[in-house]
Amino acid sequence: MATTSTSLQSRVSLDRRIKDFTFTTFLSISIVASLAFIFYIIYRLYNNAGFLLSWDLVTFFPSYDIDTAGFQSSIMGSIWVVGFATLFAVPIGVMTALYLEEFAGKRNRFTALLELNIQNLAGVPAVVFGLIGLAFIARGPLSWGFTVGSAAIVLAMLILPVIIIITREAIRAVPPSYKEGALALGATHWQAVSKLVIPSAVPGTATGTILAVSRAIGESAPLLLLGALSFVTFNPTGLDSGFTILPLAIFKYASDSREEFQVLASAGSLILLAILFAMNLFAILLRDYTLRKRNI
Amino acid sequence: MSATAQSGRAGMSLAPSTHLRRRNLIQLLITKFMASATLVSVLVTVGIVLSLIPTTFRLLKEITTQVFGTVWAPLFTPSQYGMAPLLTGTFIIVSIAMVIAIPIGLASAIFLSDYATLNLRRIVKPILEILAGIPTVVLGLFGLYVVNPEFVEKYWPIGEPLAYTALGAGLMTGILIIPIIASVADDALSSVPRAMREAAYALGATRREVATKVVLNAGLSGVVAALILAFARAFGETTIALMVAGSYPKLSANPGDPMQTMASFIGFAGIGDAEVGSSAYNTIFLVGTVLFTVTLILNILGNRFIARFREVYE
Numbered sequence: 053m054a055t056t057s058t059s060l061q062s063r064v065s066l067d068r069r070i071k072d073f074t075f076t077t078f079l080s081i082s083i084v085a086s087l088a089f090i091f092y093i094i095y096r097l098y099n100n101a102g103f104l105l106s107w108d109l110v111t112f113f114p115s116y117d118i119d120t121a122g123f124q125s126s127i128m129g130s131i132w133v134v135g136f137a138t139l140f141a142v143p144i145g146v147m148t149a150l151y152l153e154e155f156a157g158k159r160n161r162f163t164a165l166l167e168l169n170i171q172n173l174a175g176v177p178a179v180v181f182g183l184i185g186l187a188f189i190a191r192g193p194l195s196w197g198f199t200v201g202s203a204a205i206v207l208a209m210l211i212l213p214v215i216i217i218i219t220r221e222a223i224r225a226v227p228p229s230y231k232e233g234a235l236a237l238g239a240t241h242w243q244a245v246s247k248l249v250i251p252s253a254v255p256g257t258a259t260g261t262i263l264a265v266s267r268a269i270g271e272s273a274p275l276l277l278l279g280a281l282s283f284v285t286f287n288p289t290g291l292d293s294g295f296t297i298l299p300l301a302i303f304k305y306a307s308d309s310r311e312e313f314q315v316l317a318s319a320g321s322l323i324l325l326a327i328l329f330a331m332n333l334f335a336i337l338l339r340d341y342t343l344r345k346r347n348i
Numbered sequence: 349m350s351a352t353a354q355s356g357r358a359g360m361s362l363a364p365s366t367h368l369r370r371r372n373l374i375q376l377l378i379t380k381f382m383a384s385a386t387l388v389s390v391l392v393t394v395g396i397v398l399s400l401i402p403t404t405f406r407l408l409k410e411i412t413t414q415v416f417g418t419v420w421a422p423l424f425t426p427s428q429y430g431m432a433p434l435l436t437g438t439f440i441i442v443s444i445a446m447v448i449a450i451p452i453g454l455a456s457a458i459f460l461s462d463y464a465t466l467n468l469r470r471i472v473k474p475i476l477e478i479l480a481g482i483p484t485v486v487l488g489l490f491g492l493y494v495v496n497p498e499f500v501e502k503y504w505p506i507g508e509p510l511a512y513t514a515l516g517a518g519l520m521t522g523i524l525i526i527p528i529i530a531s532v533a534d535d536a537l538s539s540v541p542r543a544m545r546e547a548a549y550a551l552g553a554t555r556r557e558v559a560t561k562v563v564l565n566a567g568l569s570g571v572v573a574a575l576i577l578a579f580a581r582a583f584g585e586t587t588i589a590l591m592v593a594g595s596y597p598k599l600s601a602n603p604g605d606p607m608q609t610m611a612s613f614i615g616f617a618g619i620g621d622a623e624v625g626s627s628a629y630n631t632i633f634l635v636g637t638v639l640f641t642v643t644l645i646l647n648i649l650g651n652r653f654i655a656r657f658r659e660v661y662e
Contacts, residue, residue, distance in 0.1 A: 076556070082459070096490065177580075306591065324483060
């Protein structure tokens with residue numbers, strides 16, 4: 053058989069071809085399954101709660117009466133808490149990344165320790181950040197109570213390592229020739245970095261920050277410890293005001309024994325997913341755009 | 349002094365002009381300022397350790413060997429501090445998650461690195477990122493409303509599963525960590541040099557043989573890293589376990605039962621706004637210390653493995 057055939061394919065024994073086919077099928081099923089799951093979860097949520105979707109859902113405050121119950125205070129709470137967390141974490145994260153990439157000089161014991169620290173901080177379970185918030189910020193030395201400020205600092209600590217890691221990657225992707233050209237013309241290191249490296253790293257950093265922020269919006273565990281699972285019928289007015297957040301409002305409605313409130317939880321999940329998908333899509337488009345620009 | 353400056357302007361001296369000196373000063377100040385910003389991340393780690401350790405030791409001195417007991421009821425009087433139910437609950441839920449996520453995650457990684465065309469990759473990767481971005485509270489909701497009543501209660505053969513099950517929590521946690529395994533392992537497999545693949549093809553290997561016998565072996569340390577990091581993520585997951593497995597620390601080997609994990613205990617006890625210094629409050633920190641220590645060791649280990657494959661191939 054093999055001697056008369058010129059095709060390479062046929063020299064591969066049937067047994068191996070079957071194995072290859074099975075393996076390919078398995079891979080395809082796995083990948084399709086994980087992608088299909090996303091659609092299935094949205095389908096089920098929509099099926100359950102799609103009829104509830106309206107502006108009332110976003111404008112009504114939490115209520116024990118299902119007809120007037122909505123998510124306004126929790127959406128506003130999420131915006132306040134995550135907004136301030138971003139405001140705290142981004143400058144510190146970007147400066148840390150800039151220092152490590154541009155100013156720390158040669159790798160020494162201090163920078164090695166710093167890197168190890170950042171890497172491990174990124175892997176600390178989210179709920180542990182709630183513990184430090186509870187021990188030092190909400191209670192303990194600072195005693196700010198269960199406020200927007202406490203929650204924002206906790207979430208800022210949570211996203212800080214992510215922002216550092218992503219910004220470093222964005223800085224590293226800037227061609228060194230940009231900076232070298234400026235240095236050759238007599239610019240100081242800081243001038244070269246601030247006028248050339250930072251502007252070129254902005255899109256990459258922005259993409260990463262959006263992804264980090266969308267993680268913070270969906271995060272629920274650490275704020276469980278900061279009293280965010282409460283019935284809040286007002287929007288935050290400042291750093292010292294009480295709050296709840298969208299994920300925990302969903303959590304609260306979900307643990308209600310009445311079925312109509314469980315449906316409300318599904319509707320809240322749809323809102324949360326819509327916000328996150330929009331942010332993810334924006335981040336992906338931004339990344340695609342920068343990659344294309346760089347390749348040209 | 350002024351004479352030097354004057355001659356400097358005339359180009360006779362090599363002393364830096366005031367303009368240059370000012371630029372250098374700005375540079376120095378900014379560098380120092382940035383260096384101080386890096387200390388924030390160190391401060392966070394120190395803060396975590398300081399918040400956990402003292403309280404943990406205070407409680408441990410009080411309860412000593414009780415932690416080895418089999419009943420976990422720190423919020424009741426009399427309190428009991430046997431950690432066994434939390435450990436088994438965590439172990440069972442994480443194991444189920446790994447059983448689900450390892451084959452699917454690795455298959456996705458192999459698909460992306462060796463089977464998908466570049467265009468397909470550009471579509472599949474972002475979708476995996478979206479899966480990674482689904483909030484845990486939504487996965488928990490799905491586990492509670494769909495997986496538990498429609499799958500576990502109907503088809504789980506042992507005992508009579510009710511509203512809360514460890515199996516449902518394990519399944520949803522598994523879905524949570526699939527993208528982690530897929531993306532870290534894909535990074536590792538994609539960085540295996542082309543030459544190794546081509547050599548294997550030249551020897552007559554099929555695509556499957558190249559992927560499983562050459563690429564997977566060459567990228568093994570990265571794959572191990574993926575599994576360790578995913579394990580650590582599942583280990584620390586709070587909301588899914590809390591919503592789907594309930595908050596009853598049952599010592600059981602049946603995944604159809606409700607269970608409590610270490611992380612979900614922290615979430616559960618934290619809801620109640622425990623009084624500072626009360627035993628409920630202290631227990632949160634004791635469990636937090638265990639959680640933090642285990643994930644820290646796993647993360648250090650995982651990052652070591654990542655560093656290893658980077659050293660070899662990049």
